[in-house]
Amino acid sequence: MIKELDNFIIESDIELDYFDEVVNHIIENEKRIMDFFKLEKLPNKVRIMILSYKPFKEFVVSKYGEIMDYVSGDSDSKTNTIRILNIADQIKYTTHKDASVERIKGTALHEIVHQCHHVYHNDYRGITWFAEGLATNISNQDYVLKNLEECDFDKLRSDFRHYKGSYSFSYTLVNYILNNYSEEEIIKLYKEPDYLREKANFIFNEAKDWVNKQLNNNVKKHI
Numbered sequence: 001m002i003k004e005l006d007n008f009i010i011e012s013d014i015e016l017d018y019f020d021e022v023v024n025h026i027i028e029n030e031k032r033i034m035d036f037f038k039l040e041k042l043p044n045k046v047r048i049m050i051l052s053y054k055p056f057k058e059f060v061v062s063k064y065g066e067i068m069d070y071v072s073g074d075s076d077s078k079t080n081t082i083r084i085l086n087i088a089d090q091i092k093y094t095t096h097k098d099a100s101v102e103r104i105k106g107t108a109l110h111e112i113v114h115q116c117h118h119v120y121h122n123d124y125r126g127i128t129w130f131a132e133g134l135a136t137n138i139s140n141q142d143y144v145l146k147n148l149e150e151c152d153f154d155k156l157r158s159d160f161r162h163y164k165g166s167y168s169f170s171y172t173l174v175n176y177i178l179n180n181y182s183e184e185e186i187i188k189l190y191k192e193p194d195y196l197r198e199k200a201n202f203i204f205n206e207a208k209d210w211v212n213k214q215l216n217n218n219v220k221k222h223i
């Protein structure tokens with residue numbers, strides 16, 4: 001199946017009854033995401049492939065040397081290609097036993113956020129947490145604030161893929177940034193990796209206090 005839009009070509013290697021729903025979700029959210037990144041148009045058309053397990057796995061292993069059991073999508077900056085595992089195969093082969101049309105729509109937006117981010121740079125050393133935090137927040141994926149006292153920030157920065165809870169901690173950190181920083185500062189953070197690396201410790205400590213307050217308020221509200 002295939003559908004071509006201004007910025008995206010969406011395709012699947014097998015017939016999917018939710019294909020149009022994913023396409024429509026992309027159309028509905030495209031402008032919001034592009035506006036966040038101050039982009040009018042993507043410099044290169046992005047290919048979004050919804051794939052079966054075999055070609056998906058082959059690609060992921062060739063890129064990372066292994067496939068982690070939670071991986072359900074990938075955004076490749078060199079080829080401007082997004083790969084997403086189809087729902088049935090996510091349930092069969094990954095930890096996402098609750099994979100659904102809603103979730104795969106979120107995954108598509110998540111990977112589009114990465115493609116927009118790649119327009120500015122491709123240097124994610126130590127700042128994968130920020131890229132993943134942006135992707136999870138902007139695509140409105142199903143995460144909640146997590147206590148950052150439990151986060152080993154050095155581990156999160158140095159070994160994101162193997163750090164359990166990395167996505168939740170990243171969601172929390174970037175949720176703090178999006179709720180407290182000016183638009184100008186946020187733009188600087190996604191455009192300038194060195195600046196972000198410099199500020200990372202400061203951001204982490206600020207976020208820790210903010211999250212504590214948020215979590216305490218929530219407890220009070222429920223008493």
Ligand SMILES: [Zn+2]
Binds near residue numbers: 114131135
């Ligand atoms: Zn991601």
